Amino acid sequence: MVNSFRRLAYAAGIIFLVFVSTANGAKYAGEFLNLGAGGKPLALGGSFMAAHNSVLSGYYNPAGLSMLKGSQAVFMHSESFGSLLNHDFLSYSRPLDSGVRKAALGISLYRLGGGGVIVTGVDQNNHFVKISEESHADYAAYFSYGRAFSEKLSGGISAKLIYRDIVDVSAFGIGIDMGGLYSPKKWLSLGISLQDITTTLLSYSTGKKESIIPAVRLGASLNARKGGFGSAMYMDAETRFEGRRYASQYNIDGMSIDSHLGLEIDYREAIFGRIGSDVGNLTLGVGLVVKKFVIDIAMRDHSELDNTYLVSITFQL
Numbered sequence: 001m002v003n004s005f006r007r008l009a010y011a012a013g014i015i016f017l018v019f020v021s022t023a024n025g026a027k028y029a030g031e032f033l034n035l036g037a038g039g040k041p042l043a044l045g046g047s048f049m050a051a052h053n054s055v056l057s058g059y060y061n062p063a064g065l066s067m068l069k070g071s072q073a074v075f076m077h078s079e080s081f082g083s084l085l086n087h088d089f090l091s092y093s094r095p096l097d098s099g100v101r102k103a104a105l106g107i108s109l110y111r112l113g114g115g116g117v118i119v120t121g122v123d124q125n126n127h128f129v130k131i132s133e134e135s136h137a138d139y140a141a142y143f144s145y146g147r148a149f150s151e152k153l154s155g156g157i158s159a160k161l162i163y164r165d166i167v168d169v170s171a172f173g174i175g176i177d178m179g180g181l182y183s184p185k186k187w188l189s190l191g192i193s194l195q196d197i198t199t200t201l202l203s204y205s206t207g208k209k210e211s212i213i214p215a216v217r218l219g220a221s222l223n224a225r226k227g228g229f230g231s232a233m234y235m236d237a238e239t240r241f242e243g244r245r246y247a248s249q250y251n252i253d254g255m256s257i258d259s260h261l262g263l264e265i266d267y268r269e270a271i272f273g274r275i276g277s278d279v280g281n282l283t284l285g286v287g288l289v290v291k292k293f294v295i296d297i298a299m300r301d302h303s304e305l306d307n308t309y310l311v312s313i314t315f316q317l
Contacts, residue, residue: 027242029202030212032112032138033162036278037089038076039296039312043285044262045276047234049219050191052154052181055093055314058106058144061179061193061219062156065104065146068095071317078310085114087310093144094317100151106144113137139163146179154181162202175200175212191219215240228268234276236260249279274298292316 038056041048048060055072057064071094078087093106113136139162146156155178162173179193193216200212216239223232238258240248248256262276262283272287278300285298294314301307 027244029210030196030200033110033140033212035087035112037091037108037110037312038074038314039285039298039310040264040272040274040287041262042278042300042308042310043274043276043283043287043296043298044234044264045236045260045278045283047219047236047260047262047276049179049193049217049236050181050189050221050234051219052183052189055091055106057146057156058091058093058108058142058158059089059110061181061191061217062106062144062146062158062177063154063179063181063191065093065106065144065156066102066148066154066181067146068093068102068104070095072314073317074312074314076310076312078308084305085112087112087308089312091142101148103145103147106142106146108142108144110140110142111137136166138165142177152183155179156181160200162200164202164204169205171202171204173200173202173212187223189221191221193217193219213240213242230266230269232264232266234260234262234264272296 036042036046037059041051041056041060048056051057051060052064052067053069054064055074071092073092074089076089088111089108091106091108093104096103096105141161142158143160144156144158146154148154158177160175160177162175164171175196176198177193177195178197179191181189181191183189195215195217196212197214199214202210202212217236219234219236221232221234223230236259238260240256241254242256243254244256245251248258250257258279260276260278262274264272264274266272270289274285274287276283282301283298285296287294287296292315294316296312296314298310299307
């Protein structure tokens with residue numbers, strides 16, 4: 001089984017490189033999908049590639065779903081950038097098998113929308129006038145599957161359907177994300193996510209087409225416990241090939257790299273404090289376990305826009 005996964009990983013890598021080199025993608029075409037999901041990951045600077053046993057893995061890295069200990073559901077709402085955008089996320093995952101080669105399925109719904117789209121026209125004096133103010137929204141549905149190939153190695157895949165609604169223009173798209181998770185030690189996990197691996201095509205009602213170029217995201221997590229206290233550090237590196245020269249932390253010949261870092265301290269796995277860096281922007285958050293509910297609150301700073309505040313509630317079934 002491990003050999004099969006390796007062959008699949010090699011094939012995915014070849015497909016990824018081919019599409020990166022040939023895709024005629026549009027810069028920022030899939031940016032609405034990159035705001036993250038869940039209070040815990042966003043408080044940790046958006047670093048969650050190497051996390052596991054979380055319903056949120058269907059969005060970040062589907063390989064992590066294989067570590068689910070039970071069914072989970074989560075709902076998140078965010079007033080992003082000072083209520084400029086409404087950001088909502090809903091997800092449910094459940095284990096399928098137990099033992100070493102356990103698996104899980106998940107479904108997630110992602111929405112980012114707001115108002116403020118001004119529709120203008122020209123009056124009889126050739127002056128621009130406001131006709132109406134419309135809303136806009138982007139939707140994505142993720143259908144995810146994760147499986148463990150051994151106690152240390154897992155893989156996963158997510159198929160996503162995209163719908164975009166901007167005033168009187170709409171668009172549809174379909175894409176695939178693949179992920180892997182390797183845990184050589186109990187205190188160390190390494191993750192990889194190949195996003196939009198087949199180049200996600202968005203087809204507009206106007207006839208226009210644009211592609212979301214594949215991206216790769218690497219992550220690592222380290223954790224330790226002593227007495228009733230625990231700590232975990234998360235580190236992600238996000239690499240894109242859209243030529244984001246000025247909109248990224250690091251740029252090398254059209255390849256951009258952004259960092260996501262987070263630190264979590266907990267007491268008896270019931271009370272959590274978190275701090276992180278999301279592409280250089282400060283993130284903070286707290287978490288509280290109340291019976292079967294986990295309440296996570298997060299704040300994300302931004303150097304040019306207003307802060308983002310969000311809350312997510314996870315129900316452990």
